[in-house]
Amino acid sequence: MVQKDDGLRSRAEGELMAKDQLMDYQKALEAYEVVIGLEVHVELNTNTKMFCGCANVFGDEPNTNVCPNCLGFPGAMPAVNGKAIENSIKIGLALDCQIAATGRFARKNYFYPDLAKNFQTSQYDEPIAFEGKIDIEVPSGKVFTVEIERAHMEEDAGKLTHVGGSTGRIQGAEYSLVDFNRAGVPLVEIVTKPIYGAGDEAPELAAAYVRSIREIVKNLGVSDARMERGNVRCDANVSIRPKGEAKLGTRTETKNVNSLRSIERAVKYEIQRQAHLLSQGVAIIQETRHWHEDRGATSSGRPKSDADDYRYFPEPDLVPIKPSKEWIEQIRATLPEKPAVRRKRLMELWGFSELEFRDVVNSDLLDEIDETVKAGAKPQAARKWWTGELARIANSENKDINELAITPLQVAQIAELVESGKLTDRLAREVLTGVLAGEGDPAAIIAARGLEVVSDDGALLAAIDKVLAEQPDVLEKIREGKLQAAGAVIGAVMKAMSGSADAARVRELVIQRATEG
Amino acid sequence: MTEITPELVRHLAGLARIEVTEAEVAQFASQLALIVDSVATVKAVASQDIVATSHPIPMANVFREDVVTASLTQEQALSGAADSDSGRFKVSAILDED
Numbered sequence: 001m002v003q004k005d006d007g008l009r010s011r012a013e014g015e016l017m018a019k020d021q022l023m024d025y026q027k028a029l030e031a032y033e034v035v036i037g038l039e040v041h042v043e044l045n046t047n048t049k050m051f052c053g054c055a056n057v058f059g060d061e062p063n064t065n066v067c068p069n070c071l072g073f074p075g076a077m078p079a080v081n082g083k084a085i086e087n088s089i090k091i092g093l094a095l096d097c098q099i100a101a102t103g104r105f106a107r108k109n110y111f112y113p114d115l116a117k118n119f120q121t122s123q124y125d126e127p128i129a130f131e132g133k134i135d136i137e138v139p140s141g142k143v144f145t146v147e148i149e150r151a152h153m154e155e156d157a158g159k160l161t162h163v164g165g166s167t168g169r170i171q172g173a174e175y176s177l178v179d180f181n182r183a184g185v186p187l188v189e190i191v192t193k194p195i196y197g198a199g200d201e202a203p204e205l206a207a208a209y210v211r212s213i214r215e216i217v218k219n220l221g222v223s224d225a226r227m228e229r230g231n232v233r234c235d236a237n238v239s240i241r242p243k244g245e246a247k248l249g250t251r252t253e254t255k256n257v258n259s260l261r262s263i264e265r266a267v268k269y270e271i272q273r274q275a276h277l278l279s280q281g282v283a284i285i286q287e288t289r290h291w292h293e294d295r296g297a298t299s300s301g302r303p304k305s306d307a308d309d310y311r312y313f314p315e316p317d318l319v320p321i322k323p324s325k326e327w328i329e330q331i332r333a334t335l336p337e338k339p340a341v342r343r344k345r346l347m348e349l350w351g352f353s354e355l356e357f358r359d360v361v362n363s364d365l366l367d368e369i370d371e372t373v374k375a376g377a378k379p380q381a382a383r384k385w386w387t388g389e390l391a392r393i394a395n396s397e398n399k400d401i402n403e404l405a406i407t408p409l410q411v412a413q414i415a416e417l418v419e420s421g422k423l424t425d426r427l428a429r430e431v432l433t434g435v436l437a438g439e440g441d442p443a444a445i446i447a448a449r450g451l452e453v454v455s456d457d458g459a460l461l462a463a464i465d466k467v468l469a470e471q472p473d474v475l476e477k478i479r480e481g482k483l484q485a486a487g488a489v490i491g492a493v494m495k496a497m498s499g500s501a502d503a504a505r506v507r508e509l510v511i512q513r514a515t516e517g
Numbered sequence: 518m519t520e521i522t523p524e525l526v527r528h529l530a531g532l533a534r535i536e537v538t539e540a541e542v543a544q545f546a547s548q549l550a551l552i553v554d555s556v557a558t559v560k561a562v563a564s565q566d567i568v569a570t571s572h573p574i575p576m577a578n579v580f581r582e583d584v585v586t587a588s589l590t591q592e593q594a595l596s597g598a599a600d601s602d603s604g605r606f607k608v609s610a611i612l613d614e615d
Contacts, residue, residue: 031518046583047583047584047585047613048581048583048584048585048586052586053581053584053585053586054585054586054588055586055588061591061604062589062591062603062604062605063594063595063604063605063606064588064590064591064594065588065603066588066589066594067586067589068589071594079579079580079581080579080580080581081578081580081581081583082582082583083582083583084583085580102577104571109532111533111534113606113608153590161605163602164610170602174610175607175608175609175610176603176607176608176609176610177602177603177605177606177607177608178605178606178607178608179604179605179606180594180606262564309528309532311532314571314572315571316571316572317581318572319572319574319577319578319579320571320577321577321578322577322578323578444571475569
């Protein structure tokens, strides 16, 4: 099922809804066992849509990438995008799935203005890929094997915008606007089997799972994998049952969880909410719930039963997909290394400690650092820039670090300039600020702002001599072997040069002066 | 004969967004039962070794190249719309759905 852009309705419900009572998280876990299930939608980055030749582009003028297929005109005939099939098989193989000998499309019937055909072309009982598994490492270092039930192909729906209603409530909404550019964009929906035994790490596991899926599809090159654009979207199923109880509890499906942080928070919230209800003897209602990032809470959507009557039937306008063994093996041969293998290789290659490496993975910076190192930076320097200064800036600007306007190549250039002594750390940070402000590449910013370290020994010596004249006892102390005495001189010289000197070189020159005397 | 209850007809009508009168419910119930029974006669003919098919022609793997073709212009796309605004189709506010 594709997700709905019903932000307005969700807000309205939020306002009308009494605040949920939550059980203390640790208490909830002492009394109940948590079972989660995750559905992740991945938008493929093919040139064209799933069933027609309209461009698959984000952010174009509304209703400019549409045709009779996208608009559900009578008589329009779908034609399957072969590349989308290939990419779906890639995802299936990367998740250790079996690829179906015969896959079929089916019509999933429902009425909603984001889908002009009144049915979504999806897959029902014959998904392209099934029965896979993936190992997921959570922040504590523990590894869980998550079993994949299926990965099936379908099409995305159009985008709805609700307009009107000064009170912000749905009752006041006057109308909705529909843009069908997204209708028909290829999606792969990956569904896990129920995940047991994660205990208090269930929220982290859910987030780590989605992170891994995102990493996989990004490395496969089959999706842009940008969560903020909805390329990767997650629905989280959560149920709890009293410890020792064999029967599964009633589950809720929380939609609209579109960042890794929200996934973690939403799962935790549902555990606490359901635990409170069960402890009060109140039954959980099987329903769709919406996540509200701003309030950090879920709210009730619709009950599941009726609307799930989708009356699936095989799509008569499309013939089955029967990928040959040869084709599957050809595709398998093109797969990049698995994330777990890649992580192990990079950790050894970079020589990071386990703690440093886990910090990189949990900060979602593996790709950035990999690319920065490939662009010529030393691994530790790349790590320090990304997990240090850049993470700090992203955090203070309340941004995702991947959204910062800087490329791995630019970070590598700055790191290299520091390494070669052309920039001090302070100057490097200034260059970084310039890059982030869109002033151009590091070299251009250094030229424009005149930031390069003074490497002219003559200028440095002049400054050193001036300081030494003011502190005549320092040279004597250095000669006596008290090298730390040089610190005061270095500090004064750096200050005199407004920080644009290489401290290491200044130190060398100070000691040189002492030995000369 | 298969029994199609009035409740089932109303349920189907609800799913299909069709308003039905009580007289129509009764009429459709008997008509739907006839359709279901007619289709069921196929079951009597089909044996175990006949594989179910979703398409009359035995073919598979009909794919299109991933090459962009011309789309409609926004004006063309909206030309048949009952109402539009800011390049988008304008529809009634949706109150009773998720």
